[in-house]
Amino acid sequence: MGTRLSHNLTVNDVEKLEVVCSRAWPPVVEEPLGQWRLRWAEGFTGRANSALAVGDAGRDAPTALAAVCDFAHARAIPPAVQVVEGSEQERAVAAAGWREQVEHAAGHRVSVLTGPLPSRPAPEADVLDEPTPQWWELTVGKPEPSVAERHVMATGKVGYGVVTADGVTAGAVRGAVVDGWLHVARLAVRPEFRRRGLATSVLYALAAWGRANGAQQWVLQVALDNTGALALYSALGCTEHHRYRYWGPGPRTCEDPQS
Template sequence: MGQRRSPLDVTDLERLAARGWRGTEEGRLGDWLLRAGGGFTGRANSALVVGDPGRPLPDAVEAVARWYRDRGLRPAAMLPGRQARAAGAALAAAGWERDEDVLVLTAPLGPAAADGVPVELLPEPDDAWLAAYRHRGRPLPPTARAVLTTAEDVVFAAVRREPPPAPPAAVGRGVVTDGWLGVAAVTVEERYRRQGLATAVMAALQRWGAGRGARWLYLQVSASNAPARALYRRAGLIEHHRYHYRHAPG
C-alpha cells in the first residue's frame, strides 16, 4: 500500500476533516473555527482548537462560551493532539468537563475489491437512510440532514435487505476533500451484524473515493468502541492522533 505515514500533521488533518463534516453556521476566533449545527454531533457544534485564537486563553474561553450560548447551545471545544494542551488547561480551569478520547485513524487508500454485497450509493440521504443512522443510538434531530449534506463532495452508502421504506441494514457516509476520503456514520442494524456489511460499506466508499481522486483515508472512532476499532484495525488503519471534547459546566 506504499507510504503509511500520513502526509498531513494534526492541525492540517483536522482542518481538512472540518471541511468534510461542517456545521450549518461557522465563525472564527483567530485561528479557531467555531461551528454550530443545531446540536447534532460534537464535530458540528464545537470550537476546533487549532492555532492561535488571537487573544489570551482565558479571554478566548469566554468568547467561545458566549458564541455558543448566543445560539442556544452548550459551549463545547474540540482539542486535538498535544498542540491543544494549553487551551485544554485553560478550559479545565474554567470548569469545562472532559469527554472521552476519540481516535483519528488513517491509511493509504488501496484497492478495495467487490465482495458480492450490493451497496447502493446515494447523492443525499433519503428518509430510510436517516432512519438507519441513529447517532449514539438516538433518533436524528431535524438539523441532521443539513449537517450531513453540507460538504461539497459527499455520498451516502446503503445495504438494503428489505425494499424501501424499510431502513437499510447498513449505512455509511463518505466525503472527498483534497485527495482524502473521510468515512463516517457507518452503522449496521443489530440483527444484521457479523455478516460483513460494515466491511462492504467501507469497501464501496473506498472505491467511490478512489474514483474521485482520493489517495488517503481518515475516520474517527471513540476509544470505547472496541468492535469498530477492531474492524478498522483489520482494514489497515492506524492511529494518527487523538482528540477530546470539553463542555462548559451546566
C-alpha cells in the same frame, strides 16, 4: 503531556487534518476566532457544536475561551472546545480552568485514524448520490432529518453508502471527499443483520467511490471506547494519526450573562 504524533508527523500535519475533518462535517454556522473555528449545528454532534481549537486564536486562552462561551450561550448549546490531545492549545485550555468533558455522550476522547483506500470490490453494496429515508433512519435514527442534520450530513461532495439484505437497507455509511481525503462517518448496520460482514462491504464500496472522486486515503474519527469500530478499521489497514479531546468550562469559568 506531549502531543501524540506518529509516522514522523508534525503539529502542522495534525492541524491540517483536523481542518479537513471539520470541512467534511460542516456546521450550520461557523465563525473564525483567529485560526480557531466556532461551530453550531443545533446540537447535532460535538464536532459541529464546539470550537475547533487548532492554530492561533489571536488572543490569550482566557479571552478566546470567553468568546467560545459567548458564542455557545447565544445559541443555547453547552460551551465546548475540541483540542488535539497533548497540544499547546490543550495545555492552555487546562491552565484556564477548563476540564475534560467526560460526560460527552459519544465519548470525549477520540482517535483519528488514517489509511490507504483499499481496492477490493464490493458488488453487493452501493454508494448513492442522494440519501434515502432508510439511509437517514440508519444514520440519524429517523427517516426525515432536521434542517441542521441535513446540512451537516448532506453538504459538500458526499456519498451515501448502502448495503441491502432481505429487501431492506441493512447497512449505511457517509463519506465526504475533501482535499484528497475520504472522511468516513455514521457507519451503521441494523442489529438483525450484524456479523455478516455488511459493514466491511459497504466500506469497500465507499472506498471505491472515494477513489473515483479523487481521494487517496480515508480518515475516521472514532471514540476510544468504541472498541468494535477500532478493530474493524484496524483490519482495513487504518492506524492512529492522533487523538483529540473535548473540554468544557470548569466552575465559574464560563458564566452565562443571561442566567
